[in-house]
Amino acid sequence: MKAVAFRRFGAPEVLQIVDLPEPHPAPGEVRIAVRAAGINPSDWKKRQGQMDQNLPQTLGYEAAGTVDELGDGVTGVAVGDRVFGFSPTGAAQAELAVLSCWAPVPPSLSFAEAAALPAAIETAARALDQLGVSTGTLLINGASGTVGCAAVQLAVARGARVIGTGSPATHDRLRALGADPVAYGSGMTDRVRVLAPDGVDNALDVAGSGILPELIILAGGPEHVITLADFTGAQQHGVRFSRGDEGRALYILTQIGTLIDSGSFTLPVGRTFPLTEIAQAHHVGEAGLVRGKLVLLVD
Incomplete structure (x- = not known):
């Protein structure tokens, strides 16, 4: 072959x-x-x-x-x-x-x-499981990428409010997926505070852009933050790095069809x-x- x-x-x-x-x-x-x-x-x-x-x-x-x-x-x-x-x-x-x-x-x-679908939805579902996301507010750094978009929609389906960072060109797309968009870069923390004055319940770093210290502050501690992309930063700041060889969320393969058929998920x-x-x-x-x-x- x-x-x-x-x-x-x-x-x-x-x-x-x-x-x-x-x-x-x-x-x-x-x-x-x-x-x-x-x-x-x-x-x-x-x-x-x-x-x-x-x-x-x-x-x-x-x-x-x-x-x-x-x-x-x-x-x-x-x-x-x-x-x-x-x-x-x-x-x-x-x-x-x-x-x-x-x-x-x-x-x-x-x-x-x-x-x-498989890699994106498994990665997103695994991270949400590790954070214990259900209700509450979740901040996703890098929400406009493939895994980020999957995480936005799966979190919304769980009942969470999602704030997602992305470039201004992606904001309409993020809104359509159910997230409140904010621009990344300098001043991101202040922009998130406008939407969530008391901070967020959890934060997921998909982009690996050196933003972990800000996410820790917004989420109230490193135990409320997971990164998928910043292994070195995770070690430096005591944040969990989500790996594909631990606790895989394979169940999502059989569940995603229901969300797709209902119009609640697209990738x-x-x-x-x-x-x-x-x-x-x-x-x-x-x-x-x-x-x-x-x-x-x-x-």
Whole structure:
């Protein structure tokens, strides 16, 4: 089967489309014929050698497609079903992928739209769980990005009031998602205070822009703040850094369809690329040229 891989670390040009043996599902897993696979910043970090140092490597932890093989003990899904979910091996950017956790593709979504969901909604739901967000006021720093938009909508669905930072160009979008927008940058704390004079109950840092001290003040202590992007700052200020290998919120895959069907959740695809244009997709993603999720399409 055709798959994305690289044999050395470096620029996007090290990415290749290679032939790999077809994977087969272990007990409790399914295999899909991939129709779309999500692209994430962790992909270029892996390609640059900032994560796993082993070579060669494949890419892709989220995908959508049609089930074509069932592992032993799998029930509730049949060959031909449209599903989306997580690949345990990081090899979802390929013609075939094994999924260890999956859910039906909501009827209103395309494969590309479904493939954009898993990483963003799991990351957002996990952080909200770790903060214990239900009611109250949540401040999200970096609310206009893919994970930020997911966190805004999931928090609103839980009954929270959300204040979200973003550039002025994103404010209409944030309002449409249910957040009260504020501009980031100098004076952000004062602008938040106008909306929440007594501060906020919790704060989530998605952007990693060195804002943790201000978030700690606004939320009343580091125990009320979680960052998804500032590992060094978390260590310096006693803030929890939310990691993808702890307490994953996989339940959100099965719950998100209800929110989508009710019109309470949307996560736009920014741009799609054919599998063969993976290097160009990395160039675009690293440059921040597109707002919204980047997705690979597999014919």
